[in-house]
Amino acid sequence: MATVFYDKAAVELTFGSVTQKLLATDCSLSFSNSMQPLYSIGTKGALGQFPAAARQGDLSFNFLTTITGENGGGRVGGCGVAGNIVNYLASGIKNSTNSHASGVQIKFAGVSGSGFLNSYGFNVGSNTISTSSAGFTFFGSGDQVAPVSGYIAEFAGNPAQTGMLATGVAHGRYTNLDTFRTSIASTAAERAIGPTAQENGTIFSADYSISFNHVPVYKVGQEFPTTTFYTTAQESLGVTEDVFNSGLAFDQSGQNLTMQVKGLNASAEVMEVGLSGATQVSTAMSAGMDDIVRTQKNLTSVY
């Protein structure tokens, strides 16, 4: 039995010809079948436990939002902008017009499988390091490929170049989210009466997330799906600022927005996340002891 310490349990993704080790701070992998008890009338107890669905695996991990550097970030494949492979993958899937999905190879502490990205998110806050999270589902495929294979073994991947990473992790210091702030135009009459609402909000933090829907198609006589489709995606950006938009419209219009996430080197490349047709769907405000009144708005985009 292998006893593996965390420093030898790297998380590595391979998509096409690109392999990248993520700077994961934790990772969990689960693999389950669907054995269900069957009961018959007239008897006490179960007839036994029998499978009712295919085996399936799930893997999720949190990682530092790396955007530049040789390891854990940088340009991915032929991608024009910097970012990590998960962001690259999410961007590719949500803008894809191809319904047939192919998973990416994920390796964690010697155990690997073909995973389909089901969720991805990151946060950006003032003066804090950005962290990301990702979740993958393993369906397996065909009549041979099981969702998960391998055993626990030391796997460190390529050594991290910490010096290059220092400026490659997304940080709130130089990340400007002004394009996402709420702006309220007050009228001259309102201004003449007295103090007015602040016209432009100040953004304190933002939480981005996107979820993907995949539909595995199973057929008679085979456990694992014969194919897997990508259908829809929905992304959400929660912005914390200091302007409450009481003018939230019933039929709010959407707009295309691009979030640029930067590291500590202001002149280095940025990781971009585009929100297509982002529509504000909610606004809220709250206050706590020893704090200012903060507002939260939520933007959603669908694909």
Added chain:
Amino acid sequence: MLYTADNAKLKINNEEILASNASISLGANLSPNYLMTQRHTQSQVAGNGIGGTLTFSYYLTGKDYFKTFITGQGERPDRGASELTTQKMSGNFGGLNFESGFLTSYSVNFNQNSPAIANATVNFFDSVRGEFVATNAQAPEGTEVLNISKAVIESDFAAGVAEDGTSAPFQVDNFIAGTYNYNSEVQPVYLMDQTIPSDVSFGTKVVNMNFEIDNPTGYLPISGSDAKISVNLKNTAAQTVENFTCSGVINTRNLSSAAGDYIKQTINVTQNNLSAGDTFIAAIIDNLGSSGCVGIGTTGSEGNI
């Protein structure tokens, strides 16, 4: 007194059924009897004999006993009452029993990676006798419930005709899910002064198989398209233990899709000829146990007469 599902065994022809659920209903055919000028009446009279249905679902664990009724029930009318006796089903549900039941519908679902479950409906034209008697028994051990993940499908489809008039093979690569359905008409025949039928009349029987398949096409000639789908259910030892075949014509195609889902095409194959296979003489055994000649005569050089 209330009981749980554990306390009521289901038996058909004295064979215990591993049913996941069962329901028995009994009804009298009553109708109000109005006189002219009346809008209200206290009188309700019987218009037909008493009868009921037993509906149950059960797990397929091997060769299915009920499937023999599909090809056998009502196929030997020349035997008269004796044949009818052999085709009757007796049922017992927790001690409540009936004697003259007939299989009127039967279906098996082929859902991916799921246990094979059959659904049956037995109509009976009699009253339910007996009293409910609770039983206490342990579930049998070592039961193997067949799973659709081990099914093997064989198919044969007639070629279609392409737009340019050339032959276009009908190719199916994936059978996603389906059902096997059987329905039979069984009508009771009553004699005067009797409330229990003296005979039953077997009507038409039909088997159809619905299957969701890939490779969407809209080809469907007016005469239908010949098709045969055969589902072999295998056990964990990879031995085929049960088979469901429908050999008939495709009479329906359905193509559908919904947002967030893939395009689903289903076909319906209907088979109306369900008589058992033709009887033939395999061999004639002589008094020495050897396979002899057919006909009268000797095995000498003169040959058979």
